[in-house]
Amino acid sequence: MARPKRIRRVTNPPHYIGFKPIGDSENNHPIVMNYEEYQAIRLNDFELYSQLVASGIMGVSRPTYTRIYESARRKVAQAFVNGQPIVFEGGKVYFDSDWYKCNHCGCYFNHPEKNRNLTKCALCSSENIGQLINNQEGEIEDVCVCPWCGLESINTHGTPCHEETCPDCNCRMIHKANLNNSEETIIKKKQ
Amino acid sequence: MKVAITSTGNGPDNKIDTRFGRCSYFVIYDTESNSTEYIPNPTKESIEGAGPAAVEFVASKGVKKVISGEFGAKVKPIFDQLSIQLVVINDPEKSISDIISLLNQ
Numbered sequence: 001m002a003r004p005k006r007i008r009r010v011t012n013p014p015h016y017i018g019f020k021p022i023g024d025s026e027n028n029h030p031i032v033m034n035y036e037e038y039q040a041i042r043l044n045d046f047e048l049y050s051q052l053v054a055s056g057i058m059g060v061s062r063p064t065y066t067r068i069y070e071s072a073r074r075k076v077a078q079a080f081v082n083g084q085p086i087v088f089e090g091g092k093v094y095f096d097s098d099w100y101k102c103n104h105c106g107c108y109f110n111h112p113e114k115n116r117n118l119t120k121c122a123l124c125s126s127e128n129i130g131q132l133i134n135n136q137e138g139e140i141e142d143v144c145v146c147p148w149c150g151l152e153s154i155n156t157h158g159t160p161c162h163e164e165t166c167p168d169c170n171c172r173m174i175h176k177a178n179l180n181n182s183e184e185t186i187i188k189k190k191q
Numbered sequence: 192m193k194v195a196i197t198s199t200g201n202g203p204d205n206k207i208d209t210r211f212g213r214c215s216y217f218v219i220y221d222t223e224s225n226s227t228e229y230i231p232n233p234t235k236e237s238i239e240g241a242g243p244a245a246v247e248f249v250a251s252k253g254v255k256k257v258i259s260g261e262f263g264a265k266v267k268p269i270f271d272q273l274s275i276q277l278v279v280i281n282d283p284e285k286s287i288s289d290i291i292s293l294l295n296q
Binding site (some may be wrong): 002027094095105106107109110111112113123124125126 | 247256257258270271272273274275276277278279280281282290293294296
């Protein structure tokens with residue numbers, strides 16, 4: 001069985017439900033674009049982040065991010081060429097709202113109603129507010145494990161676990177999520 | 192609009208509680224009628240899952256904004272789904288009456 005998909009972090013979902021081509025088009029069957037695909041296009045082509053940085057923001061690995069981005073671009077191309085509408089729907093995502101800081105009273109607040117623009121501080125109604133950038137709380141667990149001795153180390157984003165070696169037993173590390181039952185028994189036998 | 196503030200006691204001179212799930216009291220303040228209500232936190236002594244249970248309790252009161260010193264990682268996504276706004280105050284010396292006067296500005 002395939003490993004379950006990791007939940008993707010979406011910071012700014014679109015304020016509208018989709019796009020429609022102008023004029024008559026024969027094919028009215030809408031293309032469903034997931035929120036994670038929208039987020040990939042936004043991060044890469046609008047915010048101009050590199051794929052490595054963008055994958056970190058979404059909480060997925062760099063190759064997975066490229067797959068999401070690829071799928072998003074193909075859907076956009078299909079819609080443009082065939083004149084099909086696009087709707088934003090679904091995807092394995094969770095929404096994380098943006099945080100702001102008030103420079104007047106010093107408090108922090110978030111903005112869950114994304115379809116309304118934020119102009120005032122939630123506490124003192126001052127208009128002297130600024131957005132908090134790079135507030136990367138709730139980082140995903142990204143741990144490499146040695147299948148022989150069970151030694152754990154934090155994975156650096158962008159390098160796969162199997163490129164690292166265990167300093168004690170000199171064998172290749174494995175991602176913690178990929179540690180299946182057979183390898184767990186190896187550790188138990190060793191103990 | 193109703194606002195919930197976490198409090199260390201049941202009076203307007205008490206200070207803000209820096210924890211959300213295990214605060215002592217919730218102050219439910221109504222900005223329209225200018226009324227305050229002090230409710231002891233029913234989840235304060237629970238061993239596990241105090242945060243999500245407190246969210247449920249606060250949401251059942253019809254609150255649209257929650258003010259506290261800190262929110263845990265489990266609590267934030269639930270509030271996002273319910274579209275309840277979170278406000279974090281880093282100053283533990285602020286009293287409930289200070290916060291209410293700030294809200295009325």
